[in-house]
Amino acid sequence: MSINILAIESSCDETSAAVISGGKILSNIIANQTVHEQYGGVVPELASRAHQENIVPVVEAALQKSGLQKSDLQAIAFTQSPGLIGSLLVGACFAKAMALALDIPLIGVHHMQAHVLANFIEDPKPRFPFLCLTVSGGHTQIVRVDGPLQMTVIGETLDDAAGEAFDKSAKILGLPYPGGPLIDKYAKEGDPKRFKFPEPQIPGLNFSFSGLKTAILYFTQQQEQEQPGFLAANMPDICASIQDRIVTILMNKLVKASKETGIKDIAIAGGVSANSGLRNALTHYGEKYGWSTFIPKFEYCTDNAAMIAMTAHYKYIAGEFVGWDAIPSARAVF
Numbered sequence: 001m002s003i004n005i006l007a008i009e010s011s012c013d014e015t016s017a018a019v020i021s022g023g024k025i026l027s028n029i030i031a032n033q034t035v036h037e038q039y040g041g042v043v044p045e046l047a048s049r050a051h052q053e054n055i056v057p058v059v060e061a062a063l064q065k066s067g068l069q070k071s072d073l074q075a076i077a078f079t080q081s082p083g084l085i086g087s088l089l090v091g092a093c094f095a096k097a098m099a100l101a102l103d104i105p106l107i108g109v110h111h112m113q114a115h116v117l118a119n120f121i122e123d124p125k126p127r128f129p130f131l132c133l134t135v136s137g138g139h140t141q142i143v144r145v146d147g148p149l150q151m152t153v154i155g156e157t158l159d160d161a162a163g164e165a166f167d168k169s170a171k172i173l174g175l176p177y178p179g180g181p182l183i184d185k186y187a188k189e190g191d192p193k194r195f196k197f198p199e200p201q202i203p204g205l206n207f208s209f210s211g212l213k214t215a216i217l218y219f220t221q222q223q224e225q226e227q228p229g230f231l232a233a234n235m236p237d238i239c240a241s242i243q244d245r246i247v248t249i250l251m252n253k254l255v256k257a258s259k260e261t262g263i264k265d266i267a268i269a270g271g272v273s274a275n276s277g278l279r280n281a282l283t284h285y286g287e288k289y290g291w292s293t294f295i296p297k298f299e300y301c302t303d304n305a306a307m308i309a310m311t312a313h314y315k316y317i318a319g320e321f322v323g324w325d326a327i328p329s330a331r332a333v334f
């Protein structure tokens, strides 16, 4: 009999539910929260309320689309960490209630591990060991993956995440939140070599993006002072140059990690892996260095429950369940 699991993701501002059967995703429903746009960032309290409002219809829709009944489920999975605590609590409480009512076990999932395993939703899948550059709004990591549940972080950001670098740069440019996708959109029409932003000299496999943000702030202030209207007139070139710098910072460390470990199966994951500049760069570097490269389908890059379901599938096989006293954590806990 196939393993059927319902998974819930509620770590930030997306309420999502997915159903997986025998390792195959049957449904993946995502409700985006638009309430945060007017505040220029995610407001935790509003996110919790929106999760509370959305969770029942999202779960119902995921079940309906899967064609399975509640009675067909063998486990309920939820994102346990990291994330906004009020948001995580909504998913955790709902998952517990449902698992208790159906008398089936509960699986707690690490959100960043799930981003990596988004690469296993569709074929071709990376072979072990592989490296995964996990880039989201809250994290930037290079992960060495030796098995579905065996992951080691070998490099990470010392300050801002790559997604934050995109979003904060966009804010400086006066673009609405979340600015990452907008920078990507403008960058498509711009010249990436027109403006040079600095590459931080951080030893090893770690990253830093806070200096870049400051450089962009000074650059825009100075240009706008000298030439009012400069920003609006040069938006595509500025966005393309910012994107090019963020992407080269990421790719240079990935090249270093591949050289140091000898691993040539290279994947990307997380919200920023939706970025077209990063996707193109991975393919391009892959050809140059003889890598096999893996990028999840667009809808599995940003936050979604399908990746939680995929991780839960492996955890079910490994017998990794959590008790009724499981608590979510804002900080990453493996």
Ligand code: KG4
Pocket (backbone or CB within 6 Å): 012, 135, 136, 137, 138, 139, 162, 163, 164, 166, 167, 178, 179, 180, 181, 184, 270, 271, 272, 274, 275, 276, 301, 302, 303
């Ligand atoms: O993984 P994710 O959906 O949520 C977190 O776990 O943080 O990532 C969200 C981040 C945001 O910073 C957003 O601006 C960024 O991913 N992002 C992008 C693009 N799409 C999403 N950044 C650059 N280009 C994109 N196309």
Ligand code: ZN
Pocket (backbone or CB within 6 Å): 111, 115, 136, 137, 270, 271, 302, 303
């Ligand atoms: Zn995420």
